[in-house]
Amino acid sequence: xxxxxxxxxxxxxxxxxxxxxxxxxxxxxxxxxxxxxxxxxxxxxxxxxxxxxxxxxxxxxxxxxxxxxxxxxxxxxxxxxxxxxxxxxxxxxxxxxxxxxxxxxxxxxxxxxxxxxxxxxxxxxxxxxxxxxxxxxxxxxxxxxxxxxxxxxxxx
Numbered sequence: 347x348x349x350x351x352x353x354x355x356x357x358x359x360x361x362x363x364x365x366x367x368x369x370x371x372x373x374x375x376x377x378x379x380x381x382x383x384x385x386x387x388x389x390x391x392x393x394x395x396x397x398x399x400x401x402x403x404x405x406x407x408x409x410x411x412x413x414x415x416x417x418x419x420x421x422x423x424x425x426x427x428x429x430x431x432x433x434x435x436x437x438x439x440x441x442x443x444x445x446x447x448x449x450x451x452x453x454x455x456x457x458x459x460x461x462x463x464x465x466x467x468x469x470x471x472x473x474x475x476x477x478x479x480x481x482x483x484x485x486x487x488x489x490x491x492x493x494x495x496x497x498x499x500x501x502x
């Protein structure tokens with residue numbers, strides 16, 4: 347559990363966590379989306395199975411997690427967009443479910459869900475822009491302190 351806690355002096359804050367998660371989603375999206383599968387390597391004496399994760403699910407879960415974490419910061423516009431997303435997702439699940447479950451590797455569902463979540467990610471990007479998440483401060487208070495701790499503000 348120690349990996350989940352940081353000290354303030356480590357310099358990691360909520361904004362950095364959000365932007366790091368955002369960056370990870372972008373990295374996932376740069377690869378070809380494939381469903382999960384087992385890669386089997388055989389030698390004359392053994393067989394090794396390695397699971398290759400479903401990159402589509404990684405992308406979807408990444409965006410849904412980011413959405414959940416940012417939910418308390420949603421403005422009225424984003425709340426309306428999110429409500430529409432939830433309704434569309436529910437309809438999509440009903441459309442493709444059999445007995446209440448979506449069959450694994452249902453390609454049509456995956457394609458439609460991907461489109462829905464990609465639109466949600468675009469709207470999350472717009473929200474982050476409205477919240478100035480991408481704005482990088484040029485100066486910090488420490489930039490205006492000399493070695494003796496005297497703070498020189500920019501206005502004189």
